[in-house]
Amino acid sequence: MNRKLPSSHDDDIQLKQKLIHYKAELNHYKQQVRQFERTLEQEKENTAFWRNKHSEALISSEKDAEIEELEKQLNLVKNELIEQRMVADGLKQKLARREPPQPVQEERFLKSDLIAFFMYSIIWPEQTDDPITVVGNVVIRNQTTKSLHAPILCLKVNQPSVTQLSGKMTDPGLDNTDTRSGVLQESSSEQWYYALPNWKEKIKQDGEYWLKPSSVSVIPPGGLLSFDSFQLSVTPSESISSILFQGYLYTDEWKEGTALLNKIILNFPV
Template identity: 30%
Template structure:
């Protein structure tokens, strides 16, 4: 009987130790939660104070900047209207006004190698621009957009913006239409979104019924495991087409 009582007493002592340990753990957790709650209260008060500062100080500063920019924009718009009026001058029109319109398209071929893991896919072609309107297209600009941007590299008879006049004239005299990048940071545009912005070397307008070609360009495609297709879209802009016109077709390659 004594041994049974001793065993019961031992188990009770063990349970008491366990419960005390659990109680101590709970008290510790409560202290941690109370500390975190206090920290969150302080953080909330800090953020509220910063928000009040932003509303009272920064908001007023931004309002002044916006008002100044709006005034500057209005001045630019007025100056632009005056400049356009001086350039165009008074015009008399009879019947429908002449309008510029373009038809652009890709003419291309694709060469797919036998071993894609060793060689590149090559696209060779021309980008053809035809003025299908009744007015000249001044300052034509072409945008060729490769998607995905890092899947391929475009090359052709394109002069760099910083190249000398002799190099540009030599390119223009090579028998094909010479082109040049219109941006100094053209490599950055290519890396960011795969866009190649180019324009003819000589700023001759495209007359109604005439064509302009970006001839014999090449696109070297680097096949990879996670990329299985490539598209190239073309757009034409000009003084009379500020919003641009998309090409009638696109280059599409799958492998």
């Protein structure tokens, strides 16, 4: 069974509690010292008084023995007081040498902290009848404080009959060579698979490209995932006045999805 290791913050609290305890012990011993000192002074005064008044009848040896015993107790208390001071000083020095506790990161888990957007360029052909090409990337950044699981990207074009999307995407049945861990790597050009078995019909009927990364199943806090170097080819048509290309991102945590921050719009003269 795994046990949670104490944090630096917990160690600081324990040290401070010990310091408070030893300060209380110091005050206790100081009071004892003052009490023994008062008792000792009183006994000395009583002894001197009775010696002066009844010098012949007083058995001074008993008083001397009592005073000696009080002095021994006083010395013991003083020694304990010195030891407690040394322990307290050691705790103070240890606490002063410790690094200040790091501020606790505020938890963030809002959909607005999941950032996804297009970065793209449009290549217009010299001939009006030639295809228009949109080249770009989809950038996904997890700015929450929790990991996001099973990311799926949906790219939708409103005119599938005159458009074609290409890039680093393939049928999952054609590639089974990837053996990475499933956690997002810092520098990787990710291959993407079609996420639906009927992906061809989905593209043809609805203009929707449902994609999932081939090897990444988890986007950690602060992690970056991208669908790189896609190309959207658009064949101009007199019957079409505009092309709208937009995207949505889904995870296990947000199954309802979140829209990409921007859209790609191409307008044609009528």
